[in-house]
Amino acid sequence: MPIYMDIHPGLGDATPEDVADAHRRDLAVQQEYGVRFLSYWFSDPEGKAFCLVESPDVESLVECHKVAHGLMPHEVIEVEAPTLAQFMGGSETDEHDRATVDGQPDSALxxxxxxxxxxxxxxxxxxxxxxxxxxxxxxxxxxxxxxxxxxxxxxxxxxxxxxxxxxxxxxxxxxxxxxxxxxxxxxxxxxxxxxxxxxxxxxxxxxxxxxxxxxxxxxxxxxxxxxxxxxxxxxxxxxxxxxxxxxxxxxxxxxxxxxxxxxxxxxxxxxx
The missing domain is CATH 3.30.70.1230 (Nucleotide cyclase, GGDEF domain)
Incomplete structure (x- = not known):
C-alpha cells in the first residue's frame, strides 16, 4: 500500500496533547477508510504537524482526517519507505506514535x-x-x-x-x-x-x-x-x-x- 506524508500548518496554539488527541481520533476511524496511521511529527513553535500514513489513495487519507477531527492537510505527498528512512534517520516512535530523537520530540526539521x-x-x-x-x-x-x-x-x-x-x-x-x-x-x-x-x-x-x-x-x-x-x-x-x-x-x-x-x-x- 502507498505511504503518504501530509502537513498540517497553522495549528496556532495547539499543544502536543491536542495533536496527540487528534492522532488518537484518526486511529479510532482509520479502519473505516482502509488507512493506517504510522507516526506523526509536531513542531511546537511553528504549530505544524506531519502525519505518516499508509493509504490506498490521497482521498481516503483526507476523508479520514475530516471525519476524525476536521483538521485538513495543506498538502499530501507520496513517499518511498527507503528514502523516508534515509532522510528521517535517527527518528523513533514513542508509545503514542509521536516521532522522537534520543527520547525527545522530533520536529521533523x-x-x-x-x-x-x-x-x-x-x-x-x-x-x-x-x-x-x-x-x-x-x-x-x-x-x-x-x-x-x-x-x-x-x-x-x-x-x-x-x-x-x-x-x-x-x-x-x-x-x-x-x-x-x-x-x-x-x-x-x-x-x-x-x-x-x-x-x-x-x-x-x-x-x-x-x-x-x-x-x-x-x-x-x-x-x-x-x-x-x-x-x-x-x-x-x-x-x-x-x-x-x-x-x-x-x-x-x-x-x-x-x-x-x-x-x-x-x-x-x-x-x-
Missing part, C-alpha cells in the same frame, strides 16, 4: 548537506579515469567518516558528491568542518581533493512533490555556488547554529538558479 568535488572532470580529462576514481574514493572516505562521526545519514551518492541528512543543524556544520579540515591536511598533489559543501535546512513537505524537495534543491544550488574547500550555508542554518561556537562569514544575498529572490548565504569559517 532536517539539515540537508550536498558535497561535490571541485574539478573532478578536469582530473578525468587530464590525468585519466583512474586518477578521477581515486579522487572520488578519497572524497567518499572523508565524507562518510564525518557522517558516521556526527550522526549524518547518506541519502544518495551523486557520482562526484553525496547528499546527506542530519537531525541537528549544528551537527551538520560540525561534520562540514571535519570534512574540510581532513582534506586540508592531505599532502598536495596534482589531483588535490577539494570539496564544496552546501547546507540548507527545512521540513519534509515544502510545496513540492518530493520529500524535502525545496531544501534539497537549495542545498544543491548552494553547493554549486561554493568553491573548493568552502562550506556555504543558508540563512536558517546560520540562525539555528547561533550559540553553538561556530563562526560564519556573511556572503550577502546571492542569486541562485531556480530561486526567485536572492538567498542570504554564510561561509563556515572552519579554519578558526
Amino acid at each position: 532536517r539539515a540537508i548537506m550536498f558535497t561535490d568535488i571541485e574539478g573532478s572532470t578536469d582530473v578525468s580529462t587530464k590525468q585519466g579515469d583512474a586518477a578521477a576514481f581515486e579522487l572520488v574514493q578519497a572524497h567518499n572516505e572523508v565524507v562518510r567518516g564525518a557522517l558516521e562521526e556526527f550522526g549524518g545519514h547518506e541519502v544518495k551518492h551523486t557520482g562526484d558528491g553525496i547528499l546527506a541528512s542530519f537531525v541537528s543543524v549544528s551537527r551538520a556544520v560540525e561534520a562540514s568542518i571535519s570534512i574540510q579540515q581532513a582534506t586540508a591536511g592531505q599532502p598536495e598533489t596534482a589531483s588535490q581533493l577539494m570539496i564544496k559543501i552546501g547546507i540548507s535546512a527545512g521540513e519534509p513537505v515544502e510545496d513540492s512533490d518530493d520529500l524535502f524537495g525545496a531544501s534539497v534543491n537549495l542545498a544543491a544550488r548552494i553547493c554549486a555556488h561554493a568553491s573548493g574547500g568552502q562550506t556555504l550555508v543558508s540563512g536558517p542554518v546560520h540562525d539555528l547554529a547561533i550559540g553553538k561556537n561556530h563562526q560564519f562569514i556573511g556572503q550577502g544575498a546571492i542569486g541562485l538558479k531556480g530561486f526567485p529572490d536572492p538567498v542570504p548565504l554564510y561561509e563556515v569559517n572552519w579554519r578558526a
Whole structure:
C-alpha cells in the first residue's frame, strides 16, 4: 500500500496533547477508510504537524482526517519507505506514535548537506579515469567518516558528491568542518581533493512533490555556488547554529538558479 506524508500548518496554539488527541481520533476511524496511521511529527513553535500514513489513495487519507477531527492537510505527498528512512534517520516512535530523537520530540526539521568535488572532470580529462576514481574514493572516505562521526545519514551518492541528512543543524556544520579540515591536511598533489559543501535546512513537505524537495534543491544550488574547500550555508542554518561556537562569514544575498529572490548565504569559517 502507498505511504503518504501530509502537513498540517497553522495549528496556532495547539499543544502536543491536542495533536496527540487528534492522532488518537484518526486511529479510532482509520479502519473505516482502509488507512493506517504510522507516526506523526509536531513542531511546537511553528504549530505544524506531519502525519505518516499508509493509504490506498490521497482521498481516503483526507476523508479520514475530516471525519476524525476536521483538521485538513495543506498538502499530501507520496513517499518511498527507503528514502523516508534515509532522510528521517535517527527518528523513533514513542508509545503514542509521536516521532522522537534520543527520547525527545522530533520536529521533523532536517539539515540537508550536498558535497561535490571541485574539478573532478578536469582530473578525468587530464590525468585519466583512474586518477578521477581515486579522487572520488578519497572524497567518499572523508565524507562518510564525518557522517558516521556526527550522526549524518547518506541519502544518495551523486557520482562526484553525496547528499546527506542530519537531525541537528549544528551537527551538520560540525561534520562540514571535519570534512574540510581532513582534506586540508592531505599532502598536495596534482589531483588535490577539494570539496564544496552546501547546507540548507527545512521540513519534509515544502510545496513540492518530493520529500524535502525545496531544501534539497537549495542545498544543491548552494553547493554549486561554493568553491573548493568552502562550506556555504543558508540563512536558517546560520540562525539555528547561533550559540553553538561556530563562526560564519556573511556572503550577502546571492542569486541562485531556480530561486526567485536572492538567498542570504554564510561561509563556515572552519579554519578558526
